[in-house]
Amino acid sequence: MYKATFIIIEKSYLIRKGLISIIEKIPNTQVIQQFDNEDDLKTPANFESDFIIINPNLLNANTLNIIKKIAKNTQVISLSEKSIVLTKELEWTTQIYLDDTQNSILKKLNTLIGNRETKNVKSEVPEEISKREIDILKNIALGYSNKEIADKLFISTHTVVTHRKNITRKLGIKTVPGLTIYAILNKIIDINNTGKSKS
């Protein structure tokens, strides 16, 4: 299940709470972190998200750098009054204004989430794992490393990692022991053969 994740960086508690309650009206969304000041940004525990909504007033040289680094995979949205001038150093995907109506915020966010979803999932049949992914899964369950799987199947390690990500997203299972159980339950590997074998 695809879940759109958000990080919110805004000083005002009221605004944060309000925004969260709007975001959570959209199915399969989650605000994974919120910050009320720029200092905490230095050591975020988890900074992987689909979207960052930030009040541009909280940007300084430091935060700008942090956000730039992660902006490759994360889309940045500004949260401000209409009159504000945005720094050109960041690529802003959209702007949310404090006097926006709920509908217009929902519309902006839904469009972004929709775009991202089609980009990520490529509108394939949901959650069905492909034959190739089953191959990979089998090898993971047998205890092979990414590198070993890549060598065995004549593909790059990078491709293996991508497959793994897709498998995890489709199945909702992240850890190797978890994937192993799935593989056994679905007869992808044999219960009596759960270790690496030479064959």
Place this chain on the structure above:
Amino acid sequence: MIITKNIKMADVIHTNYFTLSVLNRFGIELGFGDKSVDEICKKNNVDVDFFLEIVNAFVDKDYFPKKHLQTFSVKLITDYLQKTHDYYHKLKVPEIEHLIEEMVDSCYTQKENIVLLKKFFNDYKQELLNHTRREEEIVFPYTLAIEKAYNSVESDNSVIELMETYSIEIFQNEHDNIEEKLLDLRNIIIKYLPQPKNSRLCNKLLYELFNLEQDINDHSRIEEKVLVPKIREMEKIITKKFAEK
């Protein structure tokens, strides 16, 4: 709802029965009549402000205790965290193990699958044990040493040496996602396990897993939102104090 001193302790549990486990850790027993949170805490020798922060953080995951909690001693915090560790190992984990065992015993059609779950959980138990042990042996003593150095007037070289070998930053970076495997287990049971005949046991197991996961999340939140920032601040001040000398 934010829980305050003057609320009846009974109402705290009525509001959210998960708080029972928190009360348990503070050694507070049921049967409070109409006594307030304040009165019950006093009776049990519990620091009421600390209790409030912990219980509020437990009830509302967005509750940011930061400023207020900084006034509590590190010892109070690590003691509490230690108690949550005991709660997992002495109570929660054995309960779940018992349930899985019961499932193995009562299941004839797919015993081998349940045995898989059992093994998975067993490995998880070991991981959780390693995780909490590491905190008890390395992290907690470190934080207590930092607090001691922070409170003492003269600066002591040994703490600087200690800070060179370890820092709260290291802890934060290596603080792994201990709930991840529980989430997997939950997904396997909900989505993929052929349902055993005895769905009552299965539901009970799921309920316990949800419960443990929530509790571990809360535990990590207190470490990351309370303990880490507090120690980081102390480290800064100690370094500064030392530099001035």
